[in-house]
Amino acid sequence: xxxxxxxxxxxxxxxxxxxxxxDALAKRKFQYDMKSYDEVSQKKxxxxxEVDLEVAANYSWEDVYMTWKLYSEQGSMKDWNPSPVKPISxxxxxxxxxxxxxxxxxxxxxxxxxEMRGIRIDRDFLKWLEGRLEQAIWELESEIYELAWEDFNxxxxxxxxxxxxxxxxxxxxxxxxxxxxxxxxxxxELAKKYPIAALISKHRHYSKLLSTYVIGLLEVADEDDRIxxxxxxxxxxxxxxxxxxxxxxxxxxxxxxxxxxxKAFIPYREEDMLVAFDYSQIEVRLLALMSGDExxxxxxxxxxxxxxxxxxxxxxxxxxxxxERKFAKAVNFGVIYGISPFWLSKMLxxxxxxxxxxxxxxxxxxxxxxxxxxxxxxxxxxxxYVETLFWRRRYTPxxxxxNKMIASWAEREAINMPIQGSNxxxxxxxxxxxxxxxxxxxxxxxxxxxxHDELIFNIVPEEKETLLVEIPxxxxxxxxxxxxxxxxxxxxxKSWKECK
DNA sequence: TAGGATTGCAA
DNA sequence: TATTGCAATCCTA
Numbered sequence: 001x002x003x004x005x006x007x008x009x010x011x012x013x014x015x016x017x018x019x020x021x022x023d024a025l026a027k028r029k030f031q032y033d034m035k036s037y038d039e040v041s042q043k044k045x046x047x048x049x050e051v052d053l054e055v056a057a058n059y060s061w062e063d064v065y066m067t068w069k070l071y072s073e074q075g076s077m078k079d080w081n082p083s084p085v086k087p088i089s090x091x092x093x094x095x096x097x098x099x100x101x102x103x104x105x106x107x108x109x110x111x112x113x114x115e116m117r118g119i120r121i122d123r124d125f126l127k128w129l130e131g132r133l134e135q136a137i138w139e140l141e142s143e144i145y146e147l148a149w150e151d152f153n154x155x156x157x158x159x160x161x162x163x164x165x166x167x168x169x170x171x172x173x174x175x176x177x178x179x180x181x182x183x184x185x186x187x188x189e190l191a192k193k194y195p196i197a198a199l200i201s202k203h204r205h206y207s208k209l210l211s212t213y214v215i216g217l218l219e220v221a222d223e224d225d226r227i228x229x230x231x232x233x234x235x236x237x238x239x240x241x242x243x244x245x246x247x248x249x250x251x252x253x254x255x256x257x258x259x260x261x262x263k264a265f266i267p268y269r270e271e272d273m274l275v276a277f278d279y280s281q282i283e284v285r286l287l288a289l290m291s292g293d294e295x296x297x298x299x300x301x302x303x304x305x306x307x308x309x310x311x312x313x314x315x316x317x318x319x320x321x322x323x324e325r326k327f328a329k330a331v332n333f334g335v336i337y338g339i340s341p342f343w344l345s346k347m348l349x350x351x352x353x354x355x356x357x358x359x360x361x362x363x364x365x366x367x368x369x370x371x372x373x374x375x376x377x378x379x380x381x382x383x384x385y386v387e388t389l390f391w392r393r394r395y396t397p398x399x400x401x402x403n404k405m406i407a408s409w410a411e412r413e414a415i416n417m418p419i420q421g422s423n424x425x426x427x428x429x430x431x432x433x434x435x436x437x438x439x440x441x442x443x444x445x446x447x448x449x450x451x452h453d454e455l456i457f458n459i460v461p462e463e464k465e466t467l468l469v470e471i472p473x474x475x476x477x478x479x480x481x482x483x484x485x486x487x488x489x490x491x492x493x494k495s496w497k498e499c500k
Numbered sequence: 501t502a503g504g505a506t507t508g509c510a511a
Numbered sequence: 512t513a514t515t516g517c518a519a520t521c522c523t524a
Contacts, residue, residue: 177506178505178506183506184507184508207520212508236515240511240515243517247510247517249509250508252510336514340513342512346512412513415514453511
């Protein structure tokens, strides 16, 4: 079946823009005001099948005609993205594919199937968790009121601030736009001396889990105990998906009660398993691939722990403590996001002199990473855009802004996009190839979720052995003849919690 | 009731 | 003064 989507086409031309719907595009491109459904249905009083036929027809032709007009105008992606082959490191080239025709449009069908399928939850377990959290929150509440000598709304940052910094006179730390911050960082610091801060912190944590996850998920589960998220394909600036109603891409996995939330996600049938397949350290691997840095490439070729390797460079020794590894990990990630020494020092709670040294040493150890970023920024300043491995494009025109803050913000966007966006390209291609494999082999196992660098499946017992091998194999071989080895791990369990 | 502000959850 | 997201809640306009 052939199909097309004007919204996807427009998104790919410029993923930053809003107003990609048919109405907005008709207005923007053809100065045409489409009739609203409100007009036709007399302010939603009528269902569409109750609308007078002539009125309905008069409303419908616009959708058809405007879609066709846009389709004709948009044409093929090749018109605006002409280069045929992209040279990357190690003499490897990536054959240009048309990301609309060969990636996003086929993915649309897969995402739609995933949404309709839904993921099963254990409603009874969530109900039980709801009661337990309510009880815990209620107890915390009384303790807090006792220490505060008054009742107030603990969920109101304003009232918490007034109590802590006003009535109780606790030391103030950082500011928000309007007053003094009472976020978790501040509360944790205060909690060292003042028990009430620890209690408020815990209350926050439990309230978050209860309202967003327990109640939130129970509210949207259907009569078959399944949750159907919406995967949005035209929201992010980098090419990632996003998930709403509910967002299933930010389910907690903290080390305590938060983990319990994931216990509620279960396979369709008693005998099935949930399996999570995730790309291991894909962003640093992509940095190695795209920069062509030999030291990074060697580290992965030798199957080294990349944070350990960076730590060895930074601290110039072979025995690395867990703190040193943690620091190196923060540096590895920080570089991908274009972090400043200031922020890194704050994050690691070390002097700015040290954090600056760590970042400098990183670039000295992986010299081609700096070259890669220099070239990237130079090109972004000249052309106004950056691109992924598979030619997805993001425009960052403000990189030439006279305001230095605005320009450096755009620089960080430009630095991050090729990595985050290539990651998105790769997992999207993996989803296509995996689905193709499942179809070809008449598999009963199905894809349920995508969480940026991992895929969650409902696996039936008779396919377990094969798919646990085949799916990672497909994921690892998305880039043909690559100088870098992509690594995919599989973890299975009777609930999402066990897939860790 | 709409929307900004704050907060916190994920990769 | 680290990238990309979504949502609950409070509270003002």
